[in-house]
Amino acid sequence: MSEAAARPAAHASGEGGPELLTSLDPLLREWLPRQRWFAGKGRPVTGFTLDAVTPLLPRSALLHLLLRAHQPPAEEGPGDCYQLLVGTAQILPPHLAPAAIGHITRGPLAGRTAYDALQDPRQASVLLERLRIPGALGPLRFHRGPGGHVPRGLVPRPLRAEQSNSSVVYGDRLIAKLFRRVLPGTNPDLELPLALAREGCDRVPEPVAWFETYEPNGTAGGETTTLGVLQPYLKGAADGWDLALGHLTKQEDFTAEAHALGRTTAEVHLALARALPTVTYTRAQTEQLAATMTDRLESTAQQVPALLPFVPALRSSFEALAGLAADGRTWRAQRVHGDLHLGQCLREPSGTWKLIDFEGEPSRPLAERRMPHPPHRDIAGMLRSFDYAARSHRPWNPAWSRSCRAAFCTGYAEASGWDPRTDPVLLRAYETDKAIYESLYEARHRPDWLPVPMAALARLAEENTT
Incomplete structure (x- = not known):
């Protein structure tokens, strides 16, 4: 028996948890895997466990569910937990048709239609x-x-x-x-x-x-x-990615915005370092970081064959990092954004930049996302984002990317007192690792975009051999 199945479905009994699950199970097996946020794509759902059912409205008109989905090969584990707001209606209005989970044919809600209530303004x-x-x-x-x-x-x-x-x-x-x-x-x-x-x-x-x-x-x-x-x-705020693409389309300079983004990023990093504990990466920690990056490179190369010719040169980035650690070099680590790119930045009508979405990379464990890192990790993410923007536009404008990357670092240096370009080994290691992650993502989900990270990896490999 799985851990989740052995644990009582706390708070579910008041709303007839087992009966409710009987009603929804066949519908959710079809509906849940189709949702973009479902993490277990490509594996069948073999069952569900209700952790909690909380009525937000009486008579089951609006239910808050914490639902575990069980999938092979880890069916004996607790399963991924998902949060759902489920509404039910005798007749679903036409404007809510895209929100339909399905028509319930058995259990206490038989004859009603279940739907994703977050898409219903009345329920929201x-x-x-x-x-x-x-x-x-x-x-x-x-x-x-x-x-x-x-x-x-x-x-x-x-x-x-x-x-x-x-x-x-x-x-x-x-x-x-x-x-x-x-x-x-x-x-x-x-x-x-x-x-x-x-x-x-x-x-x-x-x-x-x-x-x-x-x-x-x-x-x-x-x-x-x-x-x-x-x-x-932030009403009227412009998404950084859309703003960058708009400047590229109009062949307009973006360095002033990149410079301001660098200052904003530095201000956030400084505040985080004041607000939360910082640590020093020891030799062992830095060597482990380099080893993890190396493992990711070699594993990704087996899944993305286009990466194989660059592996020796790219590996040298991580070897150089481990070498500095062996020579006694240390780095301060702190809480950082963790997934910083242009799409996580909003410019208000006043011109002020804000950073949003501190969730980190959702596919990674929460404990890993809450670990401290050198600020280089966020900086590398933004440098990759400028490159992505430039590469997504035709014709490719490499000068635009170079100028934005430089302006961002200059802005960061002015606000923080430290220029990330003066620490090229760690910055290059993080940028290389990010591009490797991108190559695997694009190969799996957007093959047409694979040339974008591959171009960066070719450049980084060449830099390591010159």
Whole structure:
């Protein structure tokens, strides 16, 4: 028996957890794998376990579910946990047809249609009302930030561009983000903005409210799991990626924006270093980092054959890093954004840049995403993003990328007092590792984009041999 199956489905019994699962199981087996945020694509779902069922409205009109999906080959493990808001209706209105999970034919909800309630503005309003009221609702805990104010009556607008989470904008004033695949612990997308707010850093939107679930662990304390965050909505703000592509299309210079982004990134890094503990990467830690990067290179090359000719030269980047560590070089590590690129940056109409989405790479374990890293990791991510923007435009404009990369580093140096270009070995190692990750992603999901990271890896390999 799996761990999840052996554990009682806490809080589910009040709403007839087993009966509800009987109703939804055949529908969810079809619907869940089709969602973009479902992590187990390519493997069949063999069963579900309900961790919790919480009615947000009476008579099962709106249910909050924490649902574990079991898939081979790890069927004996706990399974991935997903957060769902499920509504039911006798007749689903035409505008909610894309939200349909399916028609229920058995169990206590037979004859009704289940649907993803986050796509229903009427039901999304219920969620906002819950976020207005701190306190407990079954296993759910709702919290308000120090300066949090949640007005009544804001009109919801679900966002359609979904990835690892789902978002609803309320009255163009607030935005709620719900994490679909949830992991025990505090999500960095709540933890880091709260820490930055305490430091008075206004480069990141401050959480207005959030909610979580709490699981006693049999000791003096327990463990919380972040489920969603409510933040200010930056109305009229321009996405950094779209802004960069617009400048490329018009053949306009982007260095002033890149310079400002460098300053913003440095300000956030400095505030994070003040707010949260920093550590020093020892020789052993740095050598382990280099070994992990080397392993990723060799593993990826087996899956992306185009990478094979560059492996020896790219490996030398990681060998150079390990060599510096052996010579006694150390680096300060701190909490960083973890997945920084142009799409995680918003420019307000005033010209001020903000950084968003501190969740990190959702495919990685939460504990790994909360580990400290040298700031070079975020810097390398932005350098790769400028290269991506330039490569995605025709004709390719390598000078545009070079000038943006230089301007970003200059802006970073002006705000931090340290120029990342003066530490080329670690910066190159992180950039190489990022491009290797990109090559595997593109080979699996967007083969037409594979030439973008491959061009960077060819350049990095050449730099290592000259």
